[in-house]
Amino acid sequence: MAKVSLTTPVTEEQIRSLEAGDKVLLSGVVYTARDAAHKRLVEALDEGEELPFAVEGNAIYYVGPCPAKPGEVIGSAGPTTSYRMDPFAPRLIKEGLRIMIGKGERNDEVIDAMKAQGAVYLGAIGGAAALISKCIKEAEVIAYDDLGTEAVRRLLVEDLPVICVIDSQGNNLYRRD
Amino acid sequence: MRTIKAEEISRAVAKLCIDANYNLGEDIVNEYKLAYQRENSDVAKEILQQLSKNAEIAKEDQVPICQDTGMAVIFLELGQDLRVVEGDLYQAINQGVSAGYTEGYLRKSVVNDPLIQRKNTEDNTPAVIHTEIVPGDQLKITVAPKGFGSENMSQLKMLRPTDGVEGLKTFVLKVVKEAGPNPCPPIVVGIGIGGTVEKAALLAKKSLLRPLGVYNDDEKFKNLEQELLEEVNRLDIGPQGLGGLTTALAVNIETYPTHIAGLPVVVNINCHVARHKEVVL
Numbered sequence: 065m066a067k068v069s070l071t072t073p074v075t076e077e078q079i080r081s082l083e084a085g086d087k088v089l090l091s092g093v094v095y096t097a098r099d100a101a102h103k104r105l106v107e108a109l110d111e112g113e114e115l116p117f118a119v120e121g122n123a124i125y126y127v128g129p130c131p132a133k134p135g136e137v138i139g140s141a142g143p144t145t146s147y148r149m150d151p152f153a154p155r156l157i158k159e160g161l162r163i164m165i166g167k168g169e170r171n172d173e174v175i176d177a178m179k180a181q182g183a184v185y186l187g188a189i190g191g192a193a194a195l196i197s198k199c200i201k202e203a204e205v206i207a208y209d210d211l212g213t214e215a216v217r218r219l220l221v222e223d224l225p226v227i228c229v230i231d232s233q234g235n236n237l238y239r240r241d
Numbered sequence: 242m243r244t245i246k247a248e249e250i251s252r253a254v255a256k257l258c259i260d261a262n263y264n265l266g267e268d269i270v271n272e273y274k275l276a277y278q279r280e281n282s283d284v285a286k287e288i289l290q291q292l293s294k295n296a297e298i299a300k301e302d303q304v305p306i307c308q309d310t311g312m313a314v315i316f317l318e319l320g321q322d323l324r325v326v327e328g329d330l331y332q333a334i335n336q337g338v339s340a341g342y343t344e345g346y347l348r349k350s351v352v353n354d355p356l357i358q359r360k361n362t363e364d365n366t367p368a369v370i371h372t373e374i375v376p377g378d379q380l381k382i383t384v385a386p387k388g389f390g391s392e393n394m395s396q397l398k399m400l401r402p403t404d405g406v407e408g409l410k411t412f413v414l415k416v417v418k419e420a421g422p423n424p425c426p427p428i429v430v431g432i433g434i435g436g437t438v439e440k441a442a443l444l445a446k447k448s449l450l451r452p453l454g455v456y457n458d459d460e461k462f463k464n465l466e467q468e469l470l471e472e473v474n475r476l477d478i479g480p481q482g483l484g485g486l487t488t489a490l491a492v493n494i495e496t497y498p499t500h501i502a503g504l505p506v507v508v509n510i511n512c513h514v515a516r517h518k519e520v521v522l
């Protein structure tokens with residue numbers, strides 16, 4: 065279990081060197097997307113359209129934040145449960161997505177895609193949303209504005225505390241037996 | 242007959258929505274600390290510490306503890322000698338929810354139709370309202386914002402009467418195990434036993450309103466709550482599903498008489514952000 069600082073965008077090599085159990089402080093740009101946005105992203109790929117952000121080497125954080133209070137960058141912003149994104153994640157991983165941040169289990173299709181392409185699943189602490197929002201320095205809606213809290217946002221994060229739950233070998237901290 | 246203005250009810254509901262989402266109950270905060278002392282894994286300790294810190298930040302900055310500020314579940318105990326004037330009771334409640342979620346910068350997480358359109362209603366209404374008519378001339382309002390990470394992990398089972406205590410335990414442990422890391426453990430397990438399908442579900446939800454450290458009045462069920470808590474905590478799911486002794490903070494059981502042919506059980510899971518605030522008007 066190492067302590068690692070990582071800044072996006074990342075290379076396959078950097079991702080392959082992470083191990084389940086590593087404590088990661090993540091910095092750089094991460095994009096937010098939940099169920100509804102994932103559905104649209106994958107539909108866009110199916111239609112051969114360009115995505116609203118480059119997936120290659122990047123990170124998606126599964127979050128629907130609270131509205132920002134006046135003078136704040138963003139409201140509370142903890143992870144949502146990841147399995148709802150499982151039907152869409154392998155497709156994005158094939159496009160070069162390297163990091164997913166959420167909470168809770170992933171299915172075997174997602175894990176297989178992570179192993180094949182070199183991607184990791186990082187767990188943020190579910191419910192620690194006020195604490196996590198302190199690490200978010202910039203936030204801007206970049207697509208699907210009509211989805212409200214579920215819109216795609218570009219976040220700039222600094223030392224976001226996460227744990228590598230599933231690494232690119234498929235080692236999974238949730239399955240310990 | 243005593244009267245109360247609808248507007249007064251709206252104002253109270255708005256305040257409760259905000260209060261419940263910003264200020265975690267002292268019982269939960271204290272339990273985080275006790276659990277921290279009991280745990281022997283570093284990861285579990287660190288997570289519990291972060292949860293304490295998160296609750297502190299939320300309280301100090303007056304921001305939501307969790308970004309999922311829930312669907313507003315509201316329990317009313319309406320005295321039969323109280324009359325609501327100058328407005329409609331349920332409308333007043335929903336106006337309160339709308340005002341609270343808007344003024345409190347809480348997330349609006351409700352969609353208009355559950356299956357086809359799924360369009361956000363933009364003010365977190367409607368609330369889910371449960372009303373009980375009771376003696377007296379007061380109105381007790383409890384607001385319990387319910388996050389869906391944990392709600393989604395809840396299950397119903399119509400057990401056979403002969404399945405008995407063992408059947409119940411097996412089912413509860415199965416539900417908690419299947420939920421695993423998804424409902425943001427440590428969780429609170431609410432169990433409704435008896436009645437009919439909807440009665441059991443309501444009992445399970447209601448049991449989640451109990452403060453930690455308060456048990457079922459009936460000694461038999463109190464013992465069962467404690468046994469189940471021990472067994473749940475032996476599953477080694479732990480905080481955030483990363484292992485440890487603290488899978489649940491409490492197991493609460495509520496019961497009701499049932500039919501000779503049935504034994505309905507609903508397990509309603511709540512997360513560590515176990516929110517509920519009440520007021521008596």
Ligand code: SF4
Pocket residue numbers: 142143144190191192307308309310311387388389390391392423424425512513514
């Ligand atoms: S389950 Fe609870 S703690 Fe987890 S994200 Fe939902 S409301 Fe927040």
